[in-house]
Amino acid sequence: MSPSPIALVTGASAGIGAVYAERLARRGHDLILVARSAARLEALAARLRDQTGRRVEPLPADLRRREDLLRVEHRLREDRGIAMLVNNAGIALAGPVVGADPERLEAMVQLNILAAMRLGAAAAAGFKARGAGTLVNVASVLALAPERFNGGYAGSKAFVLAFTQSLAAELQGSGVRVQAVLPGATRTAIWEGAGVDLASLPPEMLMEPEEMVDAALAGLDAGELVTIPSLPDAADWERMDAARLALGPNLSRNRAAARYLGR
Template identity: 80%
Template sequence: MSSSITAGTAMVTGASSGIGAVYAEHLARRGHDLILVARNVARLEDLAARLRSQAGRTIEILPADLQQTAELLLVEQRLRDDHRIGMLVNNAGIALAGPVTDADPARLEAMIQLNILAAMRLAVAAVAGFKARGGGTLVNIASVLALAPERFNGVYAGSKAFVLALTQALDAELRGAGVRVQAVLPGATRTALWEAAGVDVDSLPPEMVMGAEEMVEAALAGLDAGELVTIPSLPDVADWERLDAARLALGPNLSRRYPAERYLSVDLPVPAST
């Protein structure tokens, strides 16, 4: 399938395996040169060599641990300054299973560092560069758990809710600037993230688990279709549209001068009608 997105250099974070590696393969086939970011240098080199051979594209590796501030800042600066970069797939992330109350706070903090702080800094750097260059595409990888925080570790779900909210806010902010943004909300996807989180993915019902290849193909189809939010496993997009419309309908009543009547224990003055 050909892309409706103009080819250029794409940066992919978390590119050494899983969703990131599959994005790299698809984007190379679509005509993008690539900058691959991850900690595992050996895996990055293997992937880059394979993609150079298969797709004939320029593939650069940029080894970086995005949980380390100095290394994160180097990647951030590259996004701001490299005029070849027209796309960021903001994919790097980690998960932790189990109750928040039983978790090691240091591991929760590390998850926030990567899933929220690093994702935010790279997204902001990317869109700043894109605005200055007159266009670009930001793809933020969130999760369906942004919509279902009760079903997994609450800090992980909260980190992905942040990514979704950031994407929606950037979309509103960047309208007319020539910058595309997309949040991808995968369900359970067969990647190494599960093992690192302490979960055997084969313990999940097989009908719940999508392959990374299928997930990325659906996400790219959503990008081509101009979707702001893509939920690859959702059969009827109208379900998401109704949820989002209900959220927006709350707007006029989310901030008012007086509390809602159900919270009033005393009579408050009612403003005179005009």
């Protein structure tokens, strides 16, 4: 019997990451689960082993610490059994950037951008070399609506979206699948960490993590590069992306536009 493909999931101890772990185990993946809490990872791993019969390895790591990040990155580059990365770990910070604690902003950038980039690049390199693999980067709809939340958080998720789009172009024809998932408000502990009371959010805006992940996986199965789980009509995204691409020929020219030169 050939070994089962392994999915490595970051931020796996709760919320979106834990749901991805459960859904992927039921799809036939063995798992490597990454998060800070060894106890919570082991509890989840034991439950998933019992419920699904899959092999589940807890890999405790704080991806804001360089030595932990490099350890997970090395595993992604060297373990040929890994066929999927769900790059989900992240933190949020609510409120204005002006006056925010710079240490908290830096920690958010460290996890949401640097760790996501290094792990995504490591996974992509391994998958390309093997001619197969799936990279899922969890971003946020705030990548498209930065005025609606903390600019550091929205900016970090805009990075994840742009990084994913660029990787998809780079890996075209390589056999590697790439997806950016842009959830809206989802009922997870990230809000508490950001200092936001979930009860303050309109119920019609708040999605359960199980439904969000199921929609994201359906988008992956459908071959979507960008999945926005709550968007009713995919054509809305397609029109927006087409408008962005239409700017291309005029984004870099050897002269300033006539409107800036008094013409």
